[in-house]
Amino acid sequence: MPDGQHYEQVVLANQAAATLKSSDIQITSETLKRQAPPQMLDLSHLSVIVGKxxxxxxxxxxxxxxxYQNNVVSYPRTADRKITQDNFDELLPLAPQIARVVNIDPQLLVQTTCRPKFLIKKPTMGLTVLGPTFLKVCPRLNKNTVAAAG
Incomplete structure (x- = not known):
């Protein structure tokens, strides 16, 4: 049994809880909010995410x-987080397929233009982008294939 002081706190808490009653939740206002997507991933951030x-x-x-050697992704550069319009235009038709590979409803993909914060006219080194065989290989990737790799 708890000491006297602790027991008194529990009794007081139970007494206060007994005076509470349920009530209906009322919505007093609604505001539509938008949240911009985070920056594009670079290799170091990708490593942190999959590390979890x-x-x-x-x-x-x-x-x-x-x-990279199998032409699934571009060369892994760590600092690039922007994309050219050409890269975006190349990936846009693949977006529904990519979404399905990562279990995202393609109907949620409403952005069909590149956001200015992600756009660069000429890449400094080149964003890490998907290669032409990504959609064939990605569904087969899992912990077992990664463990076999190294």
Whole structure:
């Protein structure tokens, strides 16, 4: 049994809780808010995200290198977070397929123009982008294939 002081606090809490009653929730106002998407991923941020799923950074780098060599993604540059209009135009028709691969409803893809904050006229080094075989390979990637890679 708890000491006297602690017990008194519980009794007071129970007494206060007994005086409460339920009520209906009322919506007093509604405001439509929009949230811009975050910056595009670079390789280091991608490594952090998949690291939370149990992958080690050396595994991510090794698998990414293999994906690059198989023309699944572009060369892995770490600092580029912008895209050219040509890259965007190339990826836009693939967006519904890419969405399905990562379990996103393609109907949610309403942005069909590149947002200015992501756009660059001439890439400094080149954004990490999907290659032509991405949609064939990505559904087969999982922890087992990554573990086998390294």
């Amino acid at each position: 799923q149990g992958f080690q950074s050396h595994q991510v780098l090794k698998v990414y290198q293999q994906m």
